Amino acid sequence: MNTATIGTLSSRYARALYAYALDNNEEEKVYDEMKYLSHGFLSVPELKKFLQNPILPLETKLKVLETAAGGNAAKCSAHFYEFLFGREKEDLLLYIATAYLSVYRKAKHVVFVDLTVAAEPENDFVEKIKNHVLKEYDENTVVEMSINSDPDIIGGFILNVDGKQLDLSVKGELNNIRKLILKKM
Numbered sequence: 001m002n003t004a005t006i007g008t009l010s011s012r013y014a015r016a017l018y019a020y021a022l023d024n025n026e027e028e029k030v031y032d033e034m035k036y037l038s039h040g041f042l043s044v045p046e047l048k049k050f051l052q053n054p055i056l057p058l059e060t061k062l063k064v065l066e067t068a069a070g071g072n073a074a075k076c077s078a079h080f081y082e083f084l085f086g087r088e089k090e091d092l093l094l095y096i097a098t099a100y101l102s103v104y105r106k107a108k109h110v111v112f113v114d115l116t117v118a119a120e121p122e123n124d125f126v127e128k129i130k131n132h133v134l135k136e137y138d139e140n141t142v143v144e145m146s147i148n149s150d151p152d153i154i155g156g157f158i159l160n161v162d163g164k165q166l167d168l169s170v171k172g173e174l175n176n177i178r179k180l181i182l183k184k185m
Contacts, residue, residue: 014099017080026074031104033069034097040068041094051090113145114160118153
């Protein structure tokens, strides 16, 4: 399956799952599960191989999938997983989970902010970042933030919002200076 087909199918399945979850008032629970699931697929690459193993019974796969999604799956999610396995589309789960996050965020006016800092930031700094981000959106927008520590950036921060990156880290500035020096040589 090519990349365009994967993207198209994943988006369609994600929109269908969102509509199904919305009809059953489980869209937020499914959203939380999809966050866990996408993280699980990225941090445990063996999960995808496990779910595609034809020898394992469906019940075992569904239990592992439920655990990877945070446990105690929403009814919508459980039905959806069975639906995907029945059509042998479990290889799309990571992509569907990621697409669901986007569908949910767009529908609920949630902007995802990824903040990378060298050390644990102060609460007032985090609030300033949130307020700065909110200036770019309407008053109904909610900021969901992920804060990561990376001592390699030395100081400052890296901010990712909707695919746009602002690198104000010391490491980033040093790299820019290095590029300038190399360019002049």
